Amino acid sequence: MNISRRFFMKTSAVAVGGAVTAKAGTAKAESRNRAPADPFGCLVDLTQCVGCRKCEQACNEVNHLPEPKVAFDDTRVLDCKRRPDQNAFTVINRYYPGKKDEQNRLVPTYAKIQCMHCQDPACVSACIVGALTKQENGAVIYDKSKCIGCRYCMVACPFGIPAYEYDQPFTPEVRKCTYCFERISEEGGKPGCASVCPVEAITFGKRDTVLALAKGKIKKDPGRYINKVYGEEEVGGTSWMYISEHPFEKLGFLSLPKKPLPTLPETIQHTIFKFLWAPVTLFAALAGGMWVFNRKQMTGEDISEERGADNE
Amino acid sequence: MRTLFKPLLIISASLILIAGGLFFINYDAGSTLSQAFAAAPEKAPTKVPTPPKPPEKVNPDGTPWSPAAQVAAMERAKEVPPFIKNVKDETAWERKQRLGDDAPTLKDQDHAYVVLNSPIVNKDQDMYEPVRFMHKKHAAVTGDCLKCHHASADEPGAAETAKCSACHQEAFNPEFPERPGLKAAYHRQCMTCHEEQEKGPLGCTDCHGKNVPDHSKLVKLPKNPSxxxxxxxxxxxxxxxxxxxxxxxxxxxxxxxxxxxxxxxxxxxxxxxxxxxxxxxxxxxxxxxxxxxxxxxxxxxxxxxxxxxxxxxxxxxxxxxxxxxxxxxxxxxxxxxxxxxxxxxxxxxxxxxxxxxxxxxxxxxxxxxxxxxxxxxxxxxxxxxxxxxxxxxxxxxxxxxxxxxxxxxxxxxxxxxxxxxxxxxxxxQPHHGNDLLDHHLNRHGEHIACMTCHSPVYAKCKPTKTWWDWSEAGDKKRKVNKDKYGMPDYFWKKGEFLWDESVQPTYAWYNGTVERYLIGDEIDDDGVTEITRPVGGIKDSKSRIAPFKIMAGKQPVDKNNKTLLTPNLFGPKGYWKNVDWDQAFKVGAEAAGIEYSGEYDWEETKMYWSLNHEVTPKEMALSCVQCHESLTQERSCDRCHQDKRDVDFKALSYKGVDFKTMAARGRDTLDLVEKTDYINFKALGYKGDPIIYGGRFKQLPLGWHKDGKEEK
Known part of the structure; x- marks a missing residue:
């Protein structure tokens, strides 16, 4: 009889919990998407980029970054693969995907790297103090006054973008492309890199507009582009998108899932804490345990008496 | 009270006076002494040379100087034409078909020279200087206006071509996201074509120089730096x-x-x-x-x-x-x-x-x-x-x-x-009008350097020295006369001079290499030593007829070693101080590492100087008849071509520099008026006017003297 009661308690708790989880899970997945309604977007046309590094220079100037070790007009740095860091929010790398020209020379393709400003950013999700936020205009920006320096964002970012000022022992910040948040917040403002680009390899506009432009370009000239807009769906879509002549894997781009990365961890976490069911269940279980234990103690006296009698 | 005040006043006044006097004496003595010490060992108080004044930005007539074509082009660059919203939706081929013979040509061009410096481009960043764009040259080289002017406005009555900035304005126009902004339009158009043609500049600074940043904040210097x-x-x-x-x-x-x-x-x-x-x-x-x-x-x-x-x-x-x-x-x-x-x-x-x-x-x-x-x-x-x-x-x-x-x-x-x-x-192919005359002029480019026609006279605006005789130097008492240009004919330190203005150049075959007299070489004993001489000849296909300034003069040679001497002119041992040639040659020879035997002489030398500046406007280049005397006898092109009545032969063949007008403007060109055989064909190795006697490689069947012998 005891066992059957316990079994009933257990199964009923699991059933209730399961029901709650299932309901909370679906409800959360819909409400937790951070993608703003009409954000800005940038389209990088890799067939246009000439690798002049003017975007790097403009980025340096508008963000007041320290002077680089190698001058911006020195394109020799393109020979080794670089990553954005705390002092350079965007860099260009040169790839040779294998295409050759009439003189049998390899034709380079240049790929610009910066924060992709994901529609549903993993860094924002990972930040435990809300120092990183996704803005209505698409920018993922950083509030240094909130940051505690845990660097979870750096671990979370699928593109490995946020960089930490390890060289600043007292006031380290997480640094990354700001999407020129202040500039684009103004009427007609453009990101520094996009406005300086001599060949307009970067097109800046509303995300929907530039996405349509990207698709239009591919449709108009299918021989020039592969049929993919990188960033359209990657990790739930990014504000920065790319079109290219060559497969993106050959240009240093990662193959990433279409689902926003925060979906799974946030679902699990949010599920656990929905309606406080987990603590409630926990305390209920504990209370139940206590009740069972107390009851056992009460009846225990009789048992010991019986035992004593037996021993005697 | 008064008695006390008075001595006090006197004492204080005298103190002030003494102090002032001491200061004055100190100051005066100090300054004169230091000056005396500084000046004593070197030179007596000499006049401190003053730097020359910067050249004035004025024309010879006193009006402010202004480069007209550049100013006009810069003004045009500022204009922003009304934005063309709709363009005809047609392929390049369809457009060509539609236009047929009405396609725009070189002759429809408004401006041969354009400066690319639109405010649209410079709005966000202004990192580079304006681009000088040879509009007509590009039209001539591509031979097709529609290559660059790749679309036309879809409005009734609109011109077939428009300025780049009419369609391409600010970047990222949300209404026309597919249309690049002006800066990108320029760069894409220029760079793509230059790359494809493997011609023309590709680097950033090959088209436009970088703007120099303001150094006033960057330069950190103490006061009065060395x-x-x-x-x-x-x-x-x-x-x-x-x-x-x-x-x-x-x-x-x-x-x-x-x-x-x-x-x-x-x-x-x-x-x-x-x-x-x-x-x-x-x-x-x-x-x-x-x-x-x-x-x-x-x-x-x-x-x-x-x-x-x-x-x-x-x-x-x-x-x-x-x-x-x-x-x-x-x-x-x-x-x-x-x-x-x-x-x-x-x-x-x-x-x-x-x-x-x-x-x-x-x-x-x-x-x-x-x-x-x-x-x-x-x-x-x-x-x-x-x-x-x-x-x-x-x-x-x-x-x-x-x-x-x-x-x-x-x-x-x-x-x-x-x-x-x-x-x-x-x-x-610099002459790009694509008509009869341009064709002939471009053919000339194989045999004649550009400057031969495009700089008919040198020292056009100011007399230059053409003769310098060192052997006459040293006569401090000789009277210095001014020549017709107001230039001195003598200076005791340097010798005798001749000056010339608006001079007809000497023409010679030149393949780009030079024979050169270097210090220590032996002089040409037979005649005039040529210190520099252009290499070339009528039968050398790389040679072209080029204009030169000849500088001649007499300069010292070592009588025994037969080398040109290098006198020490300036300095304590120099000729200008001591008027002693012997010492000057000795010191100079030692410094130059040559031998000086102790005996010197004066020899005539000659130098060729190339002429590449003072390019005249095209309407002041040499005309056909100024070299080709035979053309003065012609009335039409029918010596070589079937007669074409609509060609104004006289106007074409006489179009060029007018020495009479130049003379009227004060230039010394009267001797050149009505000159024919300007470049002197015989001196260059031709038998005569190539129209009659044939060119250097081809004997064209040009009529009277096929065999090159004159008919009597």
């Missing part, structure tokens, strides 16, 4: 440029001589080592005077350290205040009273002023050496030089510079750091 302090401050950021400069010809005054016959592999020829001329003759032993034009400080003898970067004179080339100047006799040191801080804070690109300060003044004064360069070119009129006067060309617009190596070559000096030619911009 010149080397300024250089050290420059090098703080421009270390690499300093390294480059140490390897440049402007620093070393020697270098590779790829165009000198037998000097192709040498890297040591130059003013600093072995070149000589028939002006002031040679550098060795005369350093402090000659090196006042050196881009460095303190090259006063052979011990100068050419590896010391702090001795580079950055300001002589990069001053933009027009105030920097060097003392003519102080081994390249600037005038001490100059405000070097201000000059250093305003550094920028070289200009006609900075280059001209040395290159216009060669040979000891304005216009002395070069027949085609003088102070007029600081601010020339259009007819003096069409590039500088009309389009405001600076020297580096043609003399492209990399790593502080400045391209261009001359006849007078062996060092060359890259060559420039008219064809680099104007192509080998």
């Amino acid at each position: 010149p080397t302090q300024v250089t050290t401050e420059c090098l703080r950021c421009h270390e690499d440029q300093g390294e480059d400069m140490l390897k440049s010809a402007h620093w070393l005054w020697k270098g590779p001589s790829p165009y000198t016959v037998d000097g192709e592999k040498r890297v040591d020829s130059g003013k600093a080592t072995n070149t000589i001329n028939n002006f002031c003759i040679a550098l060795p032993s005369n350093w402090p005077r000659c090196t006042s034009c050196h881009a460095g400080y303190g090259w006063k003898d052979e011990t100068f350290d050419f590896t010391d970067k702090s001795r580079i004179d950055c300001l002589i080339c990069h001053d933009t205040t027009d105030t920097y100047a060097k003392v003519p006799t102080d081994a390249g040191m600037p005038y001490p009273q100059l405000d070097l801080v201000k000059i250093a804070e305003h550094v920028g690109k070289p200009s006609r002023k900075t280059c001209g300060d040395c290159h216009f003044q060669g040979g000891g004064g304005d216009a002395v050496k070069h027949g085609d360069m003088n102070a007029i070119l600081y601010y020339p009129t259009r007819s003096c030089d069409v590039h500088m006067g009309d389009l405001d060309f600076q020297c580096h617009d043609c003399h492209k510079t990399r790593n502080h190596k400045i391209s261009g070559r001359s006849l007078s000096l062996p060092v060359a750091e890259g060559a420039r030619s008219c064809e680099d911009c104007h192509t080998s």
